[in-house]
Structures are given as structure tokens and as C-alpha cells.
Amino acid sequence: MWRFFFIIIFVLSLAGCSVTIDSKNSESNSDELSQEQQQKDETNGTDSVAEQDSEQNQDSNGFIDLLENVFNIDWSTRVDIEARDVRYLALGDSLTRGVGDETQEFGYTIRLQKELEKWPAVKQVELDNRGKNGRRSDQLLGLLQKGHYDEEIAEADLITLTLGGNDVMKVVKKHLFSMQKSMFDKQLPKFMVNYEEIMSEIRMRNPEVPIILVGFYNPFSIIVDETTPFDPIIHEWNIEIEKMAQQDENACFVSIEDLFTSNEDMVYHVDFFHPNSAGYDRMTRRIIETMQQCNIKEMSDGLFGFEEWENGNE
Structure with a gap:
């Protein structure tokens, strides 16, 4: 201009x-x-x-x-003079790893990285994806307590986290032919203790980094194509994660359980369990929309934002 x-x-x-x-x-x-x-x-x-x-x-x-x-100042670019490189650390399970994404873009993480790089205050985003297929909350907690990712967490400007699906699947596999809701109700407090301690481990290393807590969905809905007993279970677990996020002024919960209730838009991978590229596109849009609602710009002191999304050009 x-x-x-x-x-x-x-x-x-x-x-x-x-x-x-x-x-x-x-x-x-x-x-x-x-x-x-x-x-x-x-x-x-x-x-x-x-x-x-x-x-x-x-x-x-x-x-x-x-x-x-x-004009010695490069007005032709959208990058601010003081724009800097930032570090984005992605922790969690197969959703963070991007399993099912046929484009090999690590699911939502690279998509989010690209959107963040459009913000004028960001020069370049360095993505460190530490997601692993099958990871449960107790496994990630054990790694953090042993000092894994200490440096990565301390230097991170943004952290995303996906957990919960594999904790539920552990109950499913253990009680496949005798499942009752009470079994999941019993496991939920243990899961939340793990999750809270994971958050504490992160905060000890980086007190103010914005943390995006991504919920999980019921993958069994696509198999039976109707409401299943897992729907209220998944919802209750997500509600508890959301409550925990609300207790941290620099944390934001993203609900995705309604994004994968059917495969009419072909959002599932061929394994009918993980999202495909279209599913991860949808997931990324939800993450960005929720980050805006959480006021990620203020949360990050102006470091992060989504200018094109704010202008309605998504």
C-alpha cells in the first residue's frame, strides 16, 4: 500500500x-x-x-x-521487518503423525505450518513433528518425565497435542467381547491425570507457549454408519480435555468429533480409521478457526495469526 x-x-x-x-x-x-x-x-x-x-x-x-x-525497505513483501523464524512442535499420536494422508504432508501439521507462514510476523516456521502411531497418554508422559523433548519444548513458539484415541482403544482391545461403559468411565480419570501431568511437564519447560489441544473422534461411526455407544464416551473424554484447556490461559481446545461422523465427503483413509488428505484439510480448517476464536494473536503477543482467513479469503 x-x-x-x-x-x-x-x-x-x-x-x-x-x-x-x-x-x-x-x-x-x-x-x-x-x-x-x-x-x-x-x-x-x-x-x-x-x-x-x-x-x-x-x-x-x-x-x-x-x-x-x-524503497530500501521491501514494501513488496507481506513480511514485517522484524519477522522471525518460529518453531512449531507437534506432539501426540497418529493424528499428529498424519497417518492416512496420501499426500505425505504429516496430516494437519504441515498444512498448519503453511498457513502460519502467511502471517507477516512469521518469516519461516520450523516444524518438528514428534507424533507416533499408537501413542497413549501414559507413553508420552513417560518420555517427558525422562527428559525427552526438553530442548524442543523449551524453544517452541507453538505446540499442538493429540491424545485420547489410543487410550480408548486400549480398553476396546482388552474387553473386546465384554465392553461396558463403566470400563471407559473408570479409565477416564487415569487418562486425565496423565494429560494434566503432560501439561505440567510442558509448562515447567515453557510456561507461556501457546498449546493447541486437539480432541479426537469416534472412528467406529463410519463402520456401522449410525450412532454407536462410543459417541457419548468420546464426547465425555473431549469435554474433560476442554475443561483442562480452559484452566490454562495459553491453551486452546479444538473439537473435531463432529468432522468424521460419516464418509459422505470421502474424508477417511482406506483403513476407515484415520483421515485422508481431505479429512486433514477439514481438520486443519477447524484448528485455524478455533485458534482465531481463542485469539491466538493475543495469546502469542502478535506472533501468530491468519490474515487471509480474517479477510474471508480461505
Whole structure:
């Protein structure tokens, strides 16, 4: 915008400096002037025009110099002068790893990385994806307690976390032919203790980093194509994660359980358990929308935002 502003001023300045020479009455006065006086006047007129041209050139050159000095700042880019590289750490299970994404873009993580890089305060996003297929809350907690990812967490400018699906699947596998809701109700407090301790481990290493807690969905709905007993179970677990996020001023919960209730839009991978690329696209949109609602710009002191999304160009 500044470039066009200065160009307009520059053009108007040059237009205002244009010189016109009125010689309308030169012929009518030529008979009254002597040849010597006429030559003298012509000489003076030439000098006057030359002086005006010289002044015009000086003004133009000075203005051009000013523009060149201004344009030493790269106004053509959307990146702020003080934009910096940021580190994005992704922790969690197969959803973080991007299992099922046929484009090999690590699911939502690379998609989110690309959107973050569009923000003027961000020069480049370094993604460190530590997701692992099958990871449960107790497994991630054990790694953190042993000092894994200490440096990565301490240096992170943004952290995303996906957990819960494999904790539920552990109950399913253990009680496949005798499942009751009470079994999941018994496991939920253990899961939440693990989750809270994971958050505590992260906060000990990085007290203010924004943490995006992504919920999980019921993959069995696609198999039976109807409401299953797992729907209220998944919902209750997500509610508890959301409550925990609300207790941390720099945490934000993202609900995705409604995004994968059917496969009408072909959002599932061929394993009918993980999202495909279209599913991860949908998941990324939800994450960004929720980050905006959580005011990620204020949460990150202006470091993160989504300008194009705010302008309705998604």
C-alpha cells in the first residue's frame, strides 16, 4: 500500500512541476522591439527556462532519492521487518503423525505450518513433528518425565497435542467381547491425570507457549454408519480435555468429533480409521478457526495469526 501511495505522490509532483511557455503574443510584439532587444529577450527567456528546468530536475531528483531511500525497505513483501523464524512442535499420536494422508504432508501439521507462514510476523516456521502411531497418554508422559523433548519444548513458539484415541482403544482391545461403559468411565480419570501431568511437564519447560489441544473422534461411526455407544464416551473424554484447556490461559481446545461422523465427503483413509488428505484439510480448517476464536494473536503477543482467513479469503 505504501508503494502505491508514494508513486501517486511522485506522479502528482512531476505533473505539478511541468512548465508551459506562452508565446501567444510574441509575433504581435516583434514589430515593436528592435532586433537587438528581441535577441536579448530571447536570451533571457532561454536562461529563465533553463533555470526552471534545472530547478525541476533538482526537485525530481530529490524526490526520487527520497523514494529510493524509502524503497530500501521491501514494501513488496507481506513480511514485517522484524519477522522471525518460529518453531512449531507437534506432539501426540497418529493424528499428529498424519497417518492416512496420501499426500505425505504429516496430516494437519504441515498444512498448519503453511498457513502460519502467511502471517507477516512469521518469516519461516520450523516444524518438528514428534507424533507416533499408537501413542497413549501414559507413553508420552513417560518420555517427558525422562527428559525427552526438553530442548524442543523449551524453544517452541507453538505446540499442538493429540491424545485420547489410543487410550480408548486400549480398553476396546482388552474387553473386546465384554465392553461396558463403566470400563471407559473408570479409565477416564487415569487418562486425565496423565494429560494434566503432560501439561505440567510442558509448562515447567515453557510456561507461556501457546498449546493447541486437539480432541479426537469416534472412528467406529463410519463402520456401522449410525450412532454407536462410543459417541457419548468420546464426547465425555473431549469435554474433560476442554475443561483442562480452559484452566490454562495459553491453551486452546479444538473439537473435531463432529468432522468424521460419516464418509459422505470421502474424508477417511482406506483403513476407515484415520483421515485422508481431505479429512486433514477439514481438520486443519477447524484448528485455524478455533485458534482465531481463542485469539491466538493475543495469546502469542502478535506472533501468530491468519490474515487471509480474517479477510474471508480461505
